[in-house]
Amino acid sequence: MIVITTPTGQIGSRVLEQVVRSAADEVRVIVRDPARLPASLRERVDVVTGSHDDSGVVAEALSGAGSVFWLIPPNPRAPSVQDHVIDFVRPLCTAINGNGVERVVAVSTVGRGITRNAGVVSATYAMDDLIESTGVHYRSLCPPAFMENLLSQVEAIRSKGTFFAPLSADRRFLTCSTRDIAATAAELLLDDSWTGQDSVPIVGPDLLSYTEMAQIMTEVLQRPVHYQQISDEAFRATLRRAGVSEAWAEGGAAIMAATDRGTYATATGAPAPTAPTGFRRWCEEVLKPAVDS
Numbered sequence: 001m002i003v004i005t006t007p008t009g010q011i012g013s014r015v016l017e018q019v020v021r022s023a024a025d026e027v028r029v030i031v032r033d034p035a036r037l038p039a040s041l042r043e044r045v046d047v048v049t050g051s052h053d054d055s056g057v058v059a060e061a062l063s064g065a066g067s068v069f070w071l072i073p074p075n076p077r078a079p080s081v082q083d084h085v086i087d088f089v090r091p092l093c094t095a096i097n098g099n100g101v102e103r104v105v106a107v108s109t110v111g112r113g114i115t116r117n118a119g120v121v122s123a124t125y126a127m128d129d130l131i132e133s134t135g136v137h138y139r140s141l142c143p144p145a146f147m148e149n150l151l152s153q154v155e156a157i158r159s160k161g162t163f164f165a166p167l168s169a170d171r172r173f174l175t176c177s178t179r180d181i182a183a184t185a186a187e188l189l190l191d192d193s194w195t196g197q198d199s200v201p202i203v204g205p206d207l208l209s210y211t212e213m214a215q216i217m218t219e220v221l222q223r224p225v226h227y228q229q230i231s232d233e234a235f236r237a238t239l240r241r242a243g244v245s246e247a248w249a250e251g252g253a254a255i256m257a258a259t260d261r262g263t264y265a266t267a268t269g270a271p272a273p274t275a276p277t278g279f280r281r282w283c284e285e286v287l288k289p290a291v292d293s
């Protein structure tokens with residue numbers, strides 16, 4: 001049995017699709033609203049309704065599970081980033097111990113052991129520590145910044161030809177596409193030969209600044225796109241206006257500051273398997289359809 005969390009999210013939905021397509025094993029999902037699953041997949045999986053921060057739900061879902069895909073959902077309204085992460089890991093750790101789960105694949109992030117004070121990025125390392133402490137066979141997927149983060153600025157790109165962030169215009173940083181994270185997760189979930197605990201960097205082939213990304217967007221979208229650096233204060237104010245909690249706004253600003261310091265400028269950990277999706281291809285296949293729609 002393979003158990004998949006966040007089956008309606010950017011990464012989880014692709015993991016589900018790929019695992020269902022290939023699995024000889026049964027598949028079970030934990031989902032808050034089963035109606036949000038595609039009908040064609042809903043009838044092929046076992047559904048446990050609820051949230052994976054609920055220990056009763058997790059205990060039920062992990063009964064008989066061999067492999068588990070775990071992802072901590074972002075909650076920009078959470079009053080504490082650290083508590084939010086811990087709330088989504090404790091039920092997993094209890095259920096691993098009680099159910100004989102063999103393998104866990106979870107979405108973490110690059111920079112473990114070196115990045116401090118970077119909001120949800122540093123908080124996520126506590127997830128790795130707690131899962132590893134159970135002794136389960138574990139793969140921690142370590143992507144840098146998602147290219148998909150730019151999708152939150154589609155409207156600004158479409159209407160103003162500009163996107164905004166508090167990052168230096170010439171700061172190069174690593175990125176990856178969520179499709180490559182999902183593909184790696186699915187591959188690991190379908191393979192019951194690996195053992196031990198390790199990190200798996202998932203890093204796209206480019207090292208680009210926002211200025212360089214804007215140039216590629218301009219070419220692909222065939223309209224001028226500019227990057228505009230905004231102040232840290234303006235960034236926090238934008239987040240607050242969107243209803244983001246003080247802790248999450250602080251964390252978001254901290255991630256940007258860490259990126260500016262170079263957190264995402266190199267891959268850390270084991271030699272990086274280069275994720276196949278480059279920024280130009282992502283713009284052609286994901287950003288352009290979103291901007292044109």
Ligand SMILES: NC(=O)c1ccc[n+]([C@@H]2O[C@H](COP(=O)([O-])OP(=O)(O)OC[C@H]3O[C@@H](n4cnc5c(N)ncnc54)[C@H](OP(=O)(O)O)[C@@H]3O)[C@@H](O)[C@H]2O)c1
Binds near residue numbers: 011032052
């Ligand atoms: N953005 C980055 O640059 C970056 C970089 C490295 C790592 N990460 C990590 O990547 C993860 C985000 O993955 P993603 O982009 O696939 O997320 P996403 O698309 O935002 O999906 C979130 C999923 O979580 C579910 N969800 C939301 N709140 C929930 C709750 N309270 N209980 C249970 N389920 C809930 C949603 O389901 P419903 O709403 O349908 O119920 C949805 O399936 C985070 O852990 C983040 O730390 C992000």
